[in-house]
Structure formats: structure tokens, C-alpha cells
Amino acid sequence: MSENRNADSGETTTGHVWDDDLADYTNQPPRWWMIGLAVSAIWVVVYFVMYPSIPIATSGTFTPGIGLPGSGQWTAIKEMEADQKDVDDVRGKFEKKLKDMAPAAILADKELSEYVSRSGKVLFSDNCAACHGQNGIGTTDKQGLFAPILNDDDWLFGGTVDQIYESIANGRQGMMMAHKSSLNDEEIKALAGAVSQGNPTATPLFTEKGCVGCHGADGKGMQAMGSANLADKVWRFAGTPEGIKYTIAHGVNDPGDKETRVAIMPNFTAAGKLSAVEMKKLAVYVFRFGGGKAADPAPAAQ
Amino acid sequence: MNDSPLKKDLDDGSVTGLYREHAEWHVNSGEKTIHAKRMPGFFRTLKTATESLWLFFFVGAYLRWNGKQAILLDINNRQFHFFNLTILPQDVWMMSLLLLLLAMVLFAVTSVASRVFCGYFCFQTAWTDLFTWIEEKIEGPPAKRHKLDAAPWNAKKIRLKTIKHAIWLLVSVLTGISFTIWFEDAFQYWHNLLAFNLSLLEWAVLVTMVLFTYYFAGFMREQVCMWVCPYSRIQGVMCDQQTILPAYDEKRGEPRGKLRKGEALAGSKHGDCIDCFQCVQVCPTGVDIRRGQQLGCITCGLCLDACDSVMDRIGRPRGLIRYASLDEMEGHPVKKLYQHPRALVYVIILLLALGGIVYGLTHLGALTLRVAPERQPLFVRMSDGSIQNKYTFRVLNKTGKDLHVMVSAEGGIKNQIIVGAGQKQLVTHGKASTFTVFVKAPETNILKEVTPIEFYVSNTEDPTMRAEYHTVFNGPKH
Structure with a gap:
């Protein structure tokens, strides 16, 4: 380099001058800084050699690197799989037990039922919540409740954990004929009035017109066939006289009436979407919403 | 600085006094190793005594209590053991009060008596003192050390330096180990x-501690106080006119002058300082210290002894x-200690913090209860027309063994039923156990959308061991 010097101090400069007298000294960077630079450069090389570093666009792969001493060649996928294994190991010991247990036995086991309450949440949200609502609060359409609330203690087909399992595994479909042709408006109105009061037997029509055949002499329904309890405070569709009139007139799942109420619980075994363990989990999960009924004879405390 | 151009300008009055401060600005930036002379005296003895408290750092972790380590900051299991006491993360709010307390003690002491912590208790001071003591034992007094540093490398220098650094490293390793075992x-x-x-972490902690001890106490020394430590700066600004600190009596000492042989001190034109x-x-x-209170002074009092x-x-x-x-x-009237409002404010805050800690420690409780009401749905109408609420209970058992609890409630709705109230719930020790509780009440008794309710859990074997939580019972809109 040619000898450029600062006129005043005599220090060597780069020779670039701005604003008449402003120049760059040719000082070395500090020693510590140079050491840092060298170490960083070496580190880059080491890192480059050890880790996957060059993506190969044509083959969709990468140079794998020589790997880390003791732990092999690192990839993000392997790390993710290892993390996943940690989770699976924690779940594994529970899942293994669930396989051979009946829903009632799972419910009786405090630890397992706590586990199911947590892992069942995802299953419920994915498979059930569309109709039954998040946390089983039910959903409504313009004709009333679309799918039953699962939090209460009123069950069309039974509320023991085994019955709930059965409802999930095999589906449920009740049937009520449309009565608009067999009953006149006055009769429908009288029946709806009595039912909405929670006292269906108040009108003699309840017996005369054959309602007792399905809903029982006391109007409390029969779980074996899924007929609703008309004497309690929980309504499957709507509890207003108008809503009840609609149900009587058009029935439920009556293929002969286009306006009939639809109430079909799909068969999840046939759908093939859920495994037996998953359905067991859901049965316990739903039971624990708060409305589950103890089986006879009563199982161990939950 | 004496022959600098600035000094000349100052002396002949060609620049203003604004620059005088800069001309006298002297900074110890560590170019020269300081080999301080050790002299006996009151403050030396005091400093040795206070620094000896750090011996507990080396031996305290070996104390046993009921077959376990008496004082253990068990970070892995998120527990802090102090003899019979176990403090879990839930009680960690007391830690913030403890930090407040320590900060206020530091503030109060500093505002009354300047940097007492720096001079007598700080680990940097203590370890540096220990390291220089070792240095003196091996290499001799300051004059010899200066000579040895300047001397060319020979067998003797290599031998002395090797021994010194070996002992320093030994102390550092012991420090690292003693730190970790807490x-x-x-x-x-x-x-x-x-x-x-x-484990890798344990090695990393050990090596880090060893290197920091060796480097900070062996090489950095007072430079840490000058440029690294934030406390030294904070403490400096907490001193005021009333703060007592090691000070040079300028009126008595100046003009300073060398004492000549045979010169009578009485009647001399010099002050008491013989320079x-x-x-x-x-x-x-x-x-x-004759330059007045300054950043570098850690107020250790050794100059008073000298x-x-x-x-x-x-x-x-x-x-x-x-x-x-x-x-x-400066000859102003000296105020009493209680006339120092700032110190009093510090003392009040530290007493409040202390009160909080005492309250916390006496109300630790063996059980802690948290109750989360279900948010979706807020309530459920049951077939008999009653309204049911669902609560998730989290009970933390801080005792050493598993126990069973019973749930009870106060307030809430008239004629409410806690479903399964007679059931015992297992609560495993050292962690939080969760279970669900349902409360059912007739709708006609529910007068408000939201009704307060208090839940209690109590140990079935010892009903005095209990915990409570205030929450609400949700009902339909009226």
C-alpha cells in the first residue's frame, strides 16, 4: 500500500479523504475481535460438516452431515419423532390397560378415568361436538334442540356407561309415528297442553289414543325403545306447546312424513372411524359430564 | 497529568474551570495490578469476621435434618426444603417479598452507613481477599510481588506462580462444588x-463457576466493582449528606506535606496528613480516599486502620x-438517625415485607384448594328440574404423605346437594390432585344468576387440616 498519512498526527490512513480532511485510519481491529471472528469461522465449518447443511433440490434430499459424536446424524424429523415417542410412552401405559377393560371398569379406576377425561376431549371435539356441542351442551336448529344435551341425567336409551358405549358403537334411532292424520287439531292441542305441563296423563286422550304404548302408562318413557320421558323437565326437541304439537303431528324419524323430526345417532362401528378403545374413552368421557347413571348393581365409587 | 497541555491551560487561566474535573479525572481501568498491603487493625479484624460468614457457604449444604439435606433448593423437583419447611412453587410469592426485604435492607443500610455490603459481605470482596491472602503467603508482600511480576521468567518465578494458580484453582473448584450442592x-x-x-448440566455449572471464581477473584478483582457490578453504582447514589462513610478530614489534614526527620509536628505549617x-x-x-468519596471505594475501612x-x-x-x-x-449540624426520612421509608417497606413473609410462613397450610367452575355449560338443567353446576377441584397436598379429603360447602343455594359429598377423595402428597364435584339445587331457590359459594376440603383424619376457596354457583337468567 502506498504511504498515506494523516497530515497532523502522521498516522497511516487508507488514502480516502472526505470533506477535505476526513480520513480512515488503517488500524487493525482489536485482538479479541479477530479471535472471535476466527472462532466463529471455525464453528461455521464444524457446524456445516456435522449437521445437514446442503439441500439437494433435484432429489429432494440433503447432505446428512457426519453427525454428532455419540448421538448419530441429527435431523429435525428424528428430533420430532423422539419427542413424539416421549408422549407416546407416557400415554402407552394407559392405552395398553384400556384395551382389555370394559367401560365400567375404566370408570371405576380413578387414574384411568382422569386420563380418559383429558384424552377424550379431543376425540369428543372431533367426532361428537358437531351435533352434541362442545362439552355436550347440545345444538339447536330452527325446530328446537338438534342433538341431545349430554350433561343432564335424562337419557333416551339409558345412562349407564355401558349403555352410552352401546349408543356410540351401534348408533341409535328411535321412531315416533306422525299423528297428523290419526288425530285432529283439537286432540293434538289437548295432548300438547298436558305434556307441556309435565303431566301427560292429565288428559284421557293419552291413554285412548295409544300414547301409553310407547311412552308408558305414567308417561315416563321406555329406555328399551328410546321413547322420551314426558313427565320430566328435560325436552328432547322443544318444551313449548307449539314444539310439542309439531312433534305429535309429524313424529320422529317417520319415513311417511317429509316434515318429521330427524333424530339419528350414527353407528360409529360401521362408520369405521373410531377404534373400540376410542369409543370406550368417549363413553367414559360422556358419562363424566355429570349425568351418567350408576349401573345395577352399583359399581365401585367413581 | 501534571505536565499535560490541559493542565498548563488551566494553570495560566486560558480555559475555564469546566475542564478542571477532567484534568483530575483518574480512572483505574486495570492496567496495573493492585497489590494492596495488609495491615492489622480494627476494621481488618471486622472484615475478616464478616467475610468468615461465607464459610457457611462451604459447609451449610452438608447439614442433615430428618435424614434429608436440611437446606436444599431442589429445582429439579421444584421444591425448597428448609429444615422442617417445604416450600412449593405455589408459595413462591414469598420469594418476591424476600427479595424486596433484602433489597430494602441493602438500601437502608447503605443510606445510613454507605456500602457496608460491598466492603464487608460481598462475595467478590471476600473471594478477592482470600485470593490475595493466598498470593501474599506464596509470593510475599506487595513490594516483592511487584518485583516478581516485573522479573523475567525463571525457575523460581515459574514455581511460585504455578503453586499460586494451583491453589487458586483448587479454591475455585471447591467454590463451584459448594455452589452446586445447595x-x-x-x-x-x-x-x-x-x-x-x-450430567452435562452439572459439568457446565461446575466449569462455569470455577472459571468465574478463578477469573473474577484472581484477575478481575476490583475491576468487577468498577465496571461489572451494578450494585456498586446503585449503592453509590443511595448515599447522601447524612450517610456516614470513610472520609478524609480535609480541614485537619491539609495542606499535606512530607514529615522530615527531626521536624516538630506542632507548629508546622503542614496539616496532619504527612502524605x-x-x-x-x-x-x-x-x-x-483523600480525593473524597468515589466510585472505587467499597468502604471497607482498611485505610482507617492504616x-x-x-x-x-x-x-x-x-x-x-x-x-x-x-x-x-463540612461543618453542618449533624442530624440524628431518626431524622433521616429516606432511611425510615426503607425501614417501613422492609418491615412490611417482613410482615408478609411471617404471615406467609405461618399460613403456609398443609392443603391448598383451587376450584374452577365449569364454563361450558355454566349450568345444566336436570330431569327433576334442578340446576346442576360442575366444579373441578385441585387440591395440593404439602404434607409428606397421601391423605383423603372430604368436600363441604357454605353459602350457595338453599337445599343444595353436593353430589357424593360423603365420598373420600385421595390426595397424593407433593402434587396437585384433581377431581370433579357436582352441586345440585332446586331452581325455585335460585334467586340470582350468580350466587357466591365457599368450598372446603378437610382431611378425613384431621379435620383441622383444611383449605377453602370462594367461587360461584351459576343459575339461569330470571
């Missing part, structure tokens, strides 16, 4: 260490350098 079982750690069976530089020689941070011994020898009264406030030195 966080895990001390004996187990030694066992693992001797078998070279530590012997003993106060500078003994200073571990290389400060000249000056007093000189005053004794020349037959002058002690206290040319002494603990005194600026008020006293």
Missing part, C-alpha cells in the same frame, strides 16, 4: 463427581480518616 443432595453429588458421573500514602497502599481497589496506625506513631489523634458524614466534614 441445589441437589450434597453427598450424592460428591459420589457422582468422584465417579465422573455428572505517607499508607491509605492508598492498603486499599484493595487502589483508591486515594491512617490510625500512622497517627499513633507520629503522636497525632486518630481519625484523620474516619467514618463521618458529609454534613460533619
